[in-house]
Amino acid sequence: MITGWRRGLIELRQSFTNGTELFSHFLWPVLLLIVLWFMRDRDFGTSGYALGTLVLPSMLGMNAAMGMVSMSQQLTADREDGTLLRAKATPDGMRGYLTGKIVSVSGGLLADLAILLIPGMVIIGGLATGVESWVTLVWVLALGLVATLPIGAVLGSIFATARAQGLIQLPILGMIAISGIFYPITSLPVWVQWIAQVFPVYWLGLGTRSALLPDDAVTIEIGDSWRHWETVGVLGAWAVLGLIVAPIVLRRMARRESGSSVAERRERALRRVG
Template sequence: MNTLFTIRLGLARGWIEFRQTFTSAQDLWSYLGNSVVFLAVLVFLRGGTVEGTPISVAAMSMPGVLGMLLLFGGVLATMQLLTTEREDGTLLRAKAMPHGMGGYLVGKLLHVSLMTIASMAIVLLPGLFVLDGLMERGLSGIPTLVWVTLLGLLATLPYGAILGSLFGSPRAAVAAVMLPLMGLIVISGIFFPISVLPEPVQWTAQVFPLYWLGLGLRSAFLPDTALPAEIGESWRHLETAGVLGLWAVVGLLIAPAVLRRMARRESGTALERRRHRAMQRVG
């Protein structure tokens, strides 16, 4: 019963936060600004095709763009929200409520998930009308797009919460995480098949969910004529679901424990100390 109450509390909180985001132009731009930029780039590239193939540059790039938005939402947005609300005292107030931390985590996951889906829709929906050859598979690619997106969110959101629990400020979090994350993006081939990379790099990339996210999204958009560039010349849907599912299960098991441990260290004194350090930086 307590678990169901916590989930209901979190879902209600997440929905309220989602609606409130649309009342702030600054918050909306922070979530959706990248989508507008990516869409503009795709429109600029809409006339070209990939050399040696009939596949349009827009269709080849779209899976990578959606994957980047999902990664930024699931990891970076969650991490920054958590560290910001830890710094301004929101998390301390949640801790004081019955089932507050569990509800806080569920609410944050729902809020970020909805905003991430919205950011992806801003690129995808207009793209269907202005970009040629975007849905080479037609309607058959939609179920794949849906399940890969949902599993991708579950495989990234908990780790954004975990990382947010480890840093005391959003600036420190971004500074520590951005460089490794960009390196992972490069070796995971989210914008291109990693078969062109050295074999040790390929094996390393396949450990992380980002490679499988890119592969799954490519399988939703690209025709089977693109398979020769993939490892094993296969979309490997079963392996994609298995790896993303495993990362999701592990993350969902670890994140609440890490968040509770971090919350136990939160206090009014700790909050005031962080505010004092922030004021010194501003000064």
């Protein structure tokens, strides 16, 4: 476990000293800030709230959920270049590898969220900023990351090539579309609302909204409630399931890895480039 933490911190430091990765940390938050800028003066119906005020907290939840994609992409890349094969050869290497990835991806995501949230609070107003709000935001994001990142590890184990990552992004984008991120979920059909509540993306968005929106904004939510206990229950269930399943899937996938399979994938990649 300690080795995994150290590995994750090293990878996190490297991501902020590499020009390409540093650019990627800023790209998506900046694009979302541009969207917020155009939303700042638009009201949501007769609620009295600016659309940007309602959307910014949901964007935080969405970015946290997108960690599933980052985790999956990184695991697939490590599988192709032999990093997973080397982890397999060390004692308790797969658990340490998974811990390290959760640490590095979580750290990168939290930096991305700060890049989005701090300027976003300048662009739009009406957000709650008390101590209770920040405490709620911290536990929602912490629990949400533990709930979603192992899912990304499982997805990365299933898809063996970087090209197949596009198949992963489609269902995740679908979950985001129905989870009330860019528009209140109560505006969607009831059957869509039920589907959205099965997955962690909705609960991440609900939790971040409960942290940063004023209390009376709860009227746009299902049941006129922030449903904190339900948020803990659903995200906690996904976290437990992911932490149980992910190491098992990783170990089974690693057993199929060999030097020849890594060399074969590398040769295929070279042929595609050529």
